[in-house]
Amino acid sequence: MTDINQQIILNSRPDGWPAPENFKLIEAKIPKIGDGEILVRNLYMSVDPYMRARMNDAKSYVPPFQIGKVLEAGVVGEVVKSRNSKFKEGDVVVGMLGWENYSKSDGADLLTVERGPVPLSYYLGILGMPGMTAYAGLVDVANLQEGETVFVSAASGAVGSVVGQIAKIMGCEVVGCAGSDDKVDFLINELGFDRAFNYKTCGSIPKKIAELCPKGIDVNFENVGGKIMEAALWNMNDFGRIALCGMISNYNDTDMAPGPRGMGIIIQRRLKIQGFIVFDNPKLNMEFVRKAAVWLEEGKLKYRETVTEGLENAPSAFIGMLKGENFGKQIVKIA
């Protein structure tokens, strides 16, 4: 192994949509480890919508990325050196590490996973944070019940695709929307959604949802916000629940749109809206991973990912994902 560690740092904060110049590829030396530390060779990293918010200098549930510092991501990697008794060389670990070839860690926040029947990248998607988000939002936040109608936006993505499939396993009717006809076809013909539509070409979104959810929506799993969420709101049933997972439609806005509109409906229909973060209930996350491993093996959960090769292409994979160029979970293969 050479002693070069390629890294991607935040070069400047985006103003609106991120651009390649907001990122910079640099070379450093592979870090030396001290007592209690491990060196991880990073194999796959995840690019996720939440990273866009971390590029702003704003208070949130996680601290902002710092200009000039290596960006962080969910990573699957292999331990190549260990001075920590909990890890040995060859172990595969998952956790928050850097956009880089090699990361040093004290291992405190890393999980060891088995090399087994599923590809290691799945631990960043269906068996990782996005899958856990889908389960927590449906089961805990929305308290989904058998026979209910679920509407999910960004339905073909990392979170949305799992939401729809879990809801089907739970005996619900599932309707979703996505941004291309290919994605809609995938939802219906591969993932088993009952109905789906292309929000870019469907005409009136509220009317389309009304047509495809004739019994109304009991649970809206909201990944997008904006006009799609508003359209779902018009179609909610009395005592419906909205699991507010993400608002990707406005992550690149430079000023806050006026609103929210349609708040009266929340009162009239006695709706519950709850925002949540995947790590609010760690016990539930482990419960999901156990169930999902079985569902995957039984073929009840299907999964698709877009894998971009090369650390140097991580910024374009990230920007592309925000634009909807990913089909399923967006991953970057580092090594």
Ligand SMILES: NC(=O)c1ccc[n+]([C@@H]2O[C@H](COP(=O)([O-])OP(=O)(O)OC[C@H]3O[C@@H](n4cnc5c(N)ncnc54)[C@H](OP(=O)(O)O)[C@@H]3O)[C@@H](O)[C@H]2O)c1
């Ligand atoms: N609360 C939490 O703990 C948590 C955890 C993970 C993710 N999230 C949120 O969940 C949502 C989905 O995340 P993900 O990781 O699964 O990403 P993803 O769906 O795999 O990728 C993002 C997708 O969003 C869609 N999109 C982008 N801009 C849009 C717009 N203006 N209108 C409609 N759709 C748009 C695109 O698909 P189309 O081609 O369909 O437009 C794109 O492929 C995000 O809002 C994210 O922030 C929240």
